[in-house]
Structures are given as structure tokens and as C-alpha cells.
Amino acid sequence: MTDKSLPSPDTAADSATEDLPDVPEIQHEARLWRDDGWTARVIKNEDDDGWAVEMIKDGEAEPALVGPWTMGRDKKNPKPLDTGAFNTLVKTASEVLRRHEQQLHAMLHKRVTVDSPSGDGELAVTLDIVPSEDDPYALLTAFDAFGEQLAQVKVAPNFKLGKANATAWVADGFRRPG
Template sequence: MTEKPLPSPDTAAYSATEDLPEVPETQHDARLWRDDGWTARVIKNQDDDGWAVEMIKDGEAEPALVGPWTMGRDKKNPKPLDTGAFNTLVKTASEVLRRHEQQLHAMLHKRVTVDSPSGDGELAVTLDIVPSEDDPYALLTAFDALGEQLAQVKVAPNFKLGKANATAWVEDGFRRPN
């Protein structure tokens, strides 16, 4: 039986209705494990004679984690992947992604509390940066003690939110800062 070669996606002969080879959902090989939305691949370490493992979350182009991998008993080939190692790698890579998300959130969302000018409690002032290649900006928002929004203005994405700036904005009647 001969198989006809599949056309390249960049040729005119390609049709979206043609069957493309599917990547298996689950694969458990010595150097490649694919399961639970993750792929672990043992690769040659570019920096030395050893091996590395990369963890890639399904749908992502870049690995979430790349780290050294243990040599096998022959001291030439890598130790094969197994269930325990894969589960540990998934846990570690997930933690790395979670920390990246937390760091990004902390960079884009700031919050301070200031005294209300009327003296009846505190106000929460937030700065939410909206990154954009074309028109980045930030939203400066004030909330009362019950969480009701009192004011919101658009400011430059490099606006520095601190107690002094927040207090000045509140005392200025929530007018857009310069």
C-alpha cells in the first residue's frame, strides 16, 4: 500500500477539508511524553554534553520550562521519561506559569488606599494599565469603602500610583492628573 504525500499548507493544492495527520493526545515515549495538555521532550543540551527537558503547554509556541535532564546508566543517553517525572515536570512548569501571571498582574494592576477628604473612611485608588502596541493607557479609578466606583479617568501608562499622587487626585476632585 502506498500513501499519497500530503500537500504542504503553503501550496495551492492544500484544502482545509483534507485530512492532516493528527498529533496524538497521549503519547508516552522515552524522550517524548504528551498528556494532560502538556508535552515533555528530552533534548540535547546546547551548552554541554548533557541533556535537557522542555515542557510545553498545549497551544503555546515557547516552552514554559527548560531544565537539565538526568543521564541514563550508560552515561551517554538520557534517562527515559516516566509517569512520576512527567507529573513533577507538569507541576513545576505550571508553577512557573502561575508566577509569571502573578508578576504580570502585579505590574499592570496597582492599588493604594487613602483617607477620604470628608474624613468618613478610606478610598481605594487603583491603576490598571492596558498594554497595547498602538495606544497603551491606564485607568485611574477611585472606590469608596463599600466598593462603589466614585471616579475613573484615563491616564498615561507610565503614571506612577502612590499615596501622594492618589491623595492629590482625590483632593483635586478626581480631575485628570497632568
């Protein structure tokens, strides 16, 4: 005998999504375009009397891009969004996100090459910072010319990787820097 008072997993999932607002995947209005994973919204510019546009990637809380928006012919209201403008905004916002990701990667991943103590080539030494609110740290790793890992130690996240530090670490037999 089954208990009909308990919802089935399918019914429970349906009722959980009923509370969410209906957000159409595609929406093309004068001040709001939603398409291709992005939302463009024309808003009042808080810095002056004009208008601004914000680009928000689906799933993100903050806009990837906020910029000035053109006035319409009446010099009071904003120019309506259109396909060309939306596509340009998506391209620009995507580029901003890509640059931000590259900058973050460059901050968290460093690499230098040093001469092997045996004199048979170069070693690559990398520093990979693992950001964490609770326990940030970094991994200092040495690789031979064939990409084989030779050693890895955990270091402080503010460890400064440079040729001198890497060379000293290699010369010290890959012991954890003090």
C-alpha cells in the first residue's frame, strides 16, 4: 500500500520550480533583451541624466559590463535595443570576462625555468595558488624537460616565485622553503 500524502519525486521537483518566476529564454524588448545566455538591460545612468546598459551572463549575480547607452531621437528616452547592438554588447561583455579570467589565471599560476643542477637541460618550476577563505596555500612544483613531476611542496600563498627562489629550491634538494 502506498501513502498518497507523500509527493512523488517528479511532483516534488515540479512544485519546487513552480515558485520560480517564469523567465523566458528569449525576450526582445526596447529596454530588455534576453538571448543566447545573456541579458541586456537599459537602465537610468546614476552618474548623470543619461542612460546606461548592463550585460549580465545567465547565472551571474553581477553584470559583466556596464556602459553608457545612446539617447533616442527625442533626447530624453534611451535608444531601443536591437539585434546588432545586442550582438556587439555580447561580444564586448564576453571579452571582458575572458580578460578577467586570464588575469585571474596569471595571478594564481606562475612559471619560471631554471637550469637543472645536473646540467642536462632546464627544469620548469610552477607556483599554483589555491585561494580559499579558510586555508589558502600554494603548491610549488618542479618538472623535468619531459614534463615529469620531480617534486612538489606546499608553501604559503604569498610565496614569491622568481628565478632566484626557484634555483635555491632546486639546489636545496626540493626541500620546503622556510
